[in-house]
Amino acid sequence: MLDHVKTVLGKALQIEERTAQMTGGTPLLGNLPELDSMAVVTVLTALEENFGFIIDDDDQVSEAFLTLGSLVSFVEDKTRQCA
Numbered sequence: 001m002l003d004h005v006k007t008v009l010g011k012a013l014q015i016e017e018r019t020a021q022m023t024g025g026t027p028l029l030g031n032l033p034e035l036d037s038m039a040v041v042t043v044l045t046a047l048e049e050n051f052g053f054i055i056d057d058d059d060q061v062s063e064a065f066l067t068l069g070s071l072v073s074f075v076e077d078k079t080r081q082c083a
Contacts (some may be wrong), residue, residue, distance in 0.1 A: 004050070005072045012046040013039055024069030029062075040065060053078040 002024060010019035013034040028035055037041070043065075044055055055061065055078065064074035 001076055002046045002068070002072050005047070006068065007077055008046050008050050008066070009043060009071070012043045014052060022068050024067065024072065024075055026068045028071065035065070045076075047075055051079050053082045 005025040006022055007016075010016035013032065015032070018083060040061070042067055048054060053075075059074075059078075061074070064071050
């Protein structure tokens with residue numbers, strides 16, 4: 001799951017070459033200059049399309065972007081909810 005999320009993130013932000021060295025502990029917001037508020041929307045849309053879930057208005061997405069690991073956990077939770 002980590003690798004799949006890294007691939008989606010890299011493509012959405014056009015930083016594929018940099019995601020190879022990312023781990024679950026890699027900070028996202030505040031660490032990636034490409035990850036501004038508009039890019040967050042782009043990444044969320046790409047995650048919805050790639051994993052087949054819908055993000056609700058009440059989802060805590062800001063917490064999901066703290067680290068790559070928290071984003072993976074968010075995707076895993078949303079994927080479980082859809083199953």
